[in-house]
Amino acid sequence: MFEFMSDLDSLIEEKTGLSLKEAMSIDEVNLYTRLGEETFWNLSKCFYSKVYSDEEEKWFKNIFKNKPMDEAIQNQVEFFMQRMGGPAYYSRRKGHPALIGRHMNFNMAEKAAERWLYHMRNALEEVKEIDEDSKIRMMKYFTHTAYFLSYGVSMKKN
Ligand code: HEM
Numbered sequence: 001m002f003e004f005m006s007d008l009d010s011l012i013e014e015k016t017g018l019s020l021k022e023a024m025s026i027d028e029v030n031l032y033t034r035l036g037e038e039t040f041w042n043l044s045k046c047f048y049s050k051v052y053s054d055e056e057e058k059w060f061k062n063i064f065k066n067k068p069m070d071e072a073i074q075n076q077v078e079f080f081m082q083r084m085g086g087p088a089y090y091s092r093r094k095g096h097p098a099l100i101g102r103h104m105n106f107n108m109a110e111k112a113a114e115r116w117l118y119h120m121r122n123a124l125e126e127v128k129e130i131d132e133d134s135k136i137r138m139m140k141y142f143t144h145t146a147y148f149l150s151y152g153v154s155m156k157k158n
Helices: 002-016 031-035 037-052 058-062 069-083 089-094 099-103 110-126 132-157
Strands: none
Touching: 002 132, 031 037, 031 132, 037 058, 037 069, 037 110, 058 110, 069 089, 099 132, 110 132
16 A cells, blocks of 8 residues: 555656645645635535536536536535545545545546646636635645546556
8 A cells, every 4th residue: 555655646746746745735724724614615616617517528527427516516625624624524424535436436537637627727716715825735736636536546447
Protein backbone atom coordinates (compact mmCIF):
# COMPACT_ATOMS: atom_id res chain seq x y z
CA MET A 1 0.00 0.00 0.00
CA PHE A 2 2.79 2.42 0.92
CA GLU A 3 4.46 1.82 -2.43
CA PHE A 4 1.17 2.13 -4.25
CA MET A 5 0.61 5.57 -2.68
CA SER A 6 4.13 6.90 -3.20
CA ASP A 7 4.29 5.65 -6.81
CA LEU A 8 0.97 7.32 -7.41
CA ASP A 9 2.15 10.60 -5.88
CA SER A 10 5.25 10.66 -8.12
CA LEU A 11 3.15 9.96 -11.20
CA ILE A 12 0.81 12.80 -10.28
CA GLU A 13 3.71 15.15 -9.66
CA GLU A 14 5.11 14.33 -13.11
CA LYS A 15 1.76 14.97 -14.73
CA THR A 16 0.69 18.12 -12.88
CA GLY A 17 3.94 19.63 -11.55
CA LEU A 18 2.32 19.63 -8.10
CA SER A 19 4.12 18.15 -5.11
CA LEU A 20 2.02 16.42 -2.49
CA LYS A 21 2.82 19.26 -0.08
CA GLU A 22 1.52 21.89 -2.49
CA ALA A 23 -1.57 19.84 -3.28
CA MET A 24 -2.34 19.57 0.44
CA SER A 25 -1.95 23.30 1.16
CA ILE A 26 -5.71 23.18 1.88
CA ASP A 27 -4.59 21.90 5.31
CA GLU A 28 -2.57 25.02 6.19
CA VAL A 29 -5.73 27.06 6.77
CA ASN A 30 -9.25 26.05 7.80
CA LEU A 31 -11.20 26.64 4.60
CA TYR A 32 -14.45 25.49 6.21
CA THR A 33 -14.23 28.27 8.80
CA ARG A 34 -12.94 30.80 6.31
CA LEU A 35 -15.62 30.23 3.66
CA GLY A 36 -18.60 28.90 5.60
CA GLU A 37 -21.18 26.27 4.71
CA GLU A 38 -23.25 28.37 2.33
CA THR A 39 -20.24 28.99 0.11
CA PHE A 40 -19.43 25.27 -0.01
CA TRP A 41 -23.03 24.53 -0.99
CA ASN A 42 -22.89 27.21 -3.67
CA LEU A 43 -19.71 25.69 -5.10
CA SER A 44 -21.09 22.15 -5.32
CA LYS A 45 -24.43 23.33 -6.73
CA CYS A 46 -22.62 25.41 -9.33
CA PHE A 47 -20.21 22.58 -10.22
CA TYR A 48 -22.90 19.94 -10.64
CA SER A 49 -25.25 22.20 -12.57
CA LYS A 50 -22.41 22.53 -15.10
CA VAL A 51 -21.73 18.79 -15.12
CA TYR A 52 -25.36 17.74 -15.54
CA SER A 53 -25.86 20.18 -18.42
CA ASP A 54 -22.61 19.43 -20.25
CA GLU A 55 -23.98 19.39 -23.81
CA GLU A 56 -20.56 19.80 -25.42
CA GLU A 57 -19.19 16.60 -23.88
CA LYS A 58 -22.27 14.44 -23.40
CA TRP A 59 -20.13 11.38 -22.55
CA PHE A 60 -19.04 13.29 -19.46
CA LYS A 61 -22.49 14.12 -18.15
CA ASN A 62 -23.49 10.51 -18.90
CA ILE A 63 -21.01 9.30 -16.28
CA PHE A 64 -23.47 10.76 -13.73
CA LYS A 65 -26.70 9.59 -15.35
CA ASN A 66 -27.65 7.09 -12.63
CA LYS A 67 -27.42 9.58 -9.80
CA PRO A 68 -29.95 12.35 -9.06
CA MET A 69 -28.17 15.70 -9.02
CA ASP A 70 -29.29 16.66 -5.50
CA GLU A 71 -27.71 13.48 -4.09
CA ALA A 72 -24.45 14.07 -5.95
CA ILE A 73 -24.37 17.62 -4.57
CA GLN A 74 -24.95 16.45 -1.02
CA ASN A 75 -22.26 13.76 -1.24
CA GLN A 76 -19.74 16.19 -2.65
CA VAL A 77 -20.42 19.11 -0.33
CA GLU A 78 -20.36 16.94 2.79
CA PHE A 79 -17.07 15.43 1.70
CA PHE A 80 -15.53 18.82 0.85
CA MET A 81 -16.59 20.41 4.16
CA GLN A 82 -15.25 17.42 6.08
CA ARG A 83 -11.95 17.35 4.17
CA MET A 84 -11.42 21.10 4.50
CA GLY A 85 -11.70 21.43 8.25
CA GLY A 86 -15.40 21.05 9.02
CA PRO A 87 -17.49 18.45 10.88
CA ALA A 88 -17.37 14.82 9.68
CA TYR A 89 -20.70 15.17 7.86
CA TYR A 90 -19.79 12.72 5.11
CA SER A 91 -18.37 9.94 7.29
CA ARG A 92 -21.20 10.14 9.82
CA ARG A 93 -23.67 9.42 7.05
CA LYS A 94 -21.67 7.13 4.74
CA GLY A 95 -18.52 5.87 6.50
CA HIS A 96 -14.96 6.12 5.20
CA PRO A 97 -14.76 8.13 1.98
CA ALA A 98 -12.57 5.46 0.26
CA LEU A 99 -12.59 7.56 -2.86
CA ILE A 100 -10.76 5.17 -5.18
CA GLY A 101 -13.18 2.36 -4.33
CA ARG A 102 -16.20 4.61 -4.76
CA HIS A 103 -15.03 5.64 -8.23
CA MET A 104 -14.14 2.14 -9.49
CA ASN A 105 -17.23 1.73 -11.66
CA PHE A 106 -17.02 5.06 -13.48
CA ASN A 107 -15.10 6.21 -16.53
CA MET A 108 -12.09 7.72 -14.78
CA ALA A 109 -9.85 8.16 -17.83
CA GLU A 110 -7.51 11.19 -17.87
CA LYS A 111 -9.97 12.89 -20.20
CA ALA A 112 -12.66 12.57 -17.52
CA ALA A 113 -10.32 14.06 -14.89
CA GLU A 114 -9.63 16.98 -17.24
CA ARG A 115 -13.33 17.60 -17.85
CA TRP A 116 -14.10 17.36 -14.12
CA LEU A 117 -11.37 19.94 -13.46
CA TYR A 118 -12.62 22.17 -16.29
CA HIS A 119 -16.06 22.41 -14.67
CA MET A 120 -14.59 22.86 -11.20
CA ARG A 121 -12.28 25.66 -12.36
CA ASN A 122 -15.28 27.47 -13.88
CA ALA A 123 -17.40 26.90 -10.79
CA LEU A 124 -14.63 28.32 -8.56
CA GLU A 125 -14.55 31.43 -10.79
CA GLU A 126 -18.32 31.85 -10.62
CA VAL A 127 -18.75 31.61 -6.86
CA LYS A 128 -17.65 35.11 -6.01
CA GLU A 129 -17.47 34.57 -2.24
CA ILE A 130 -14.36 32.41 -2.73
CA ASP A 131 -11.23 34.54 -2.37
CA GLU A 132 -8.21 34.10 -4.61
CA ASP A 133 -6.01 32.33 -2.02
CA SER A 134 -8.70 29.76 -1.22
CA LYS A 135 -9.36 29.23 -4.92
CA ILE A 136 -5.69 28.46 -5.60
CA ARG A 137 -5.44 26.04 -2.68
CA MET A 138 -8.65 24.26 -3.64
CA MET A 139 -7.72 23.98 -7.30
CA LYS A 140 -4.35 22.39 -6.43
CA TYR A 141 -6.06 19.89 -4.16
CA PHE A 142 -8.71 19.10 -6.78
CA THR A 143 -6.09 18.69 -9.51
CA HIS A 144 -4.06 16.31 -7.39
CA THR A 145 -7.13 14.32 -6.34
CA ALA A 146 -8.62 14.09 -9.84
CA TYR A 147 -5.40 12.47 -11.15
CA PHE A 148 -5.04 10.44 -7.96
CA LEU A 149 -8.45 8.94 -8.69
CA SER A 150 -7.88 8.53 -12.41
CA TYR A 151 -4.51 6.76 -11.99
CA GLY A 152 -5.56 5.00 -8.78
CA VAL A 153 -8.63 3.43 -10.39
CA SER A 154 -6.65 2.27 -13.42
CA MET A 155 -3.82 0.82 -11.28
CA LYS A 156 -6.32 -1.09 -9.14
CA LYS A 157 -8.09 -2.48 -12.20
CA ASN A 158 -4.88 -3.76 -13.85
C1 HEM B 1 -11.61 12.55 -12.08
C2 HEM B 1 -12.85 12.83 -12.45
C3 HEM B 1 -14.05 12.42 -11.64
C4 HEM B 1 -15.14 11.74 -12.10
C5 HEM B 1 -15.42 11.30 -13.54
C6 HEM B 1 -16.01 11.52 -10.97
C7 HEM B 1 -17.23 10.88 -11.02
C8 HEM B 1 -18.05 10.67 -9.95
C9 HEM B 1 -19.35 10.06 -10.03
C10 HEM B 1 -20.03 9.56 -11.32
C11 HEM B 1 -19.86 10.01 -8.78
C12 HEM B 1 -21.23 9.46 -8.36
C13 HEM B 1 -22.12 10.53 -7.84
C14 HEM B 1 -22.48 10.32 -6.39
O1 HEM B 1 -22.88 9.19 -6.04
O2 HEM B 1 -22.34 11.25 -5.58
C15 HEM B 1 -18.87 10.59 -7.90
C16 HEM B 1 -18.99 10.70 -6.53
C17 HEM B 1 -18.09 11.32 -5.73
N1 HEM B 1 -16.94 11.95 -6.10
FE1 HEM B 1 -16.17 11.95 -7.94
N2 HEM B 1 -15.43 12.06 -9.83
C18 HEM B 1 -14.24 12.63 -10.20
C19 HEM B 1 -13.37 13.31 -9.38
C20 HEM B 1 -13.56 13.54 -8.04
C21 HEM B 1 -12.69 14.34 -7.21
C22 HEM B 1 -11.44 15.08 -7.71
C23 HEM B 1 -13.19 14.30 -5.95
C24 HEM B 1 -12.69 14.92 -4.67
C25 HEM B 1 -11.87 15.95 -4.63
C26 HEM B 1 -14.40 13.49 -5.99
C27 HEM B 1 -15.21 13.21 -4.91
C28 HEM B 1 -16.36 12.47 -4.97
C29 HEM B 1 -17.17 12.16 -3.82
C30 HEM B 1 -16.88 12.53 -2.37
C31 HEM B 1 -18.25 11.42 -4.28
C32 HEM B 1 -19.36 10.78 -3.46
C33 HEM B 1 -19.05 9.31 -3.31
C34 HEM B 1 -20.14 8.52 -2.66
O3 HEM B 1 -20.62 8.94 -1.59
O4 HEM B 1 -20.48 7.44 -3.18
N3 HEM B 1 -14.58 13.05 -7.28
N4 HEM B 1 -17.78 10.99 -8.65
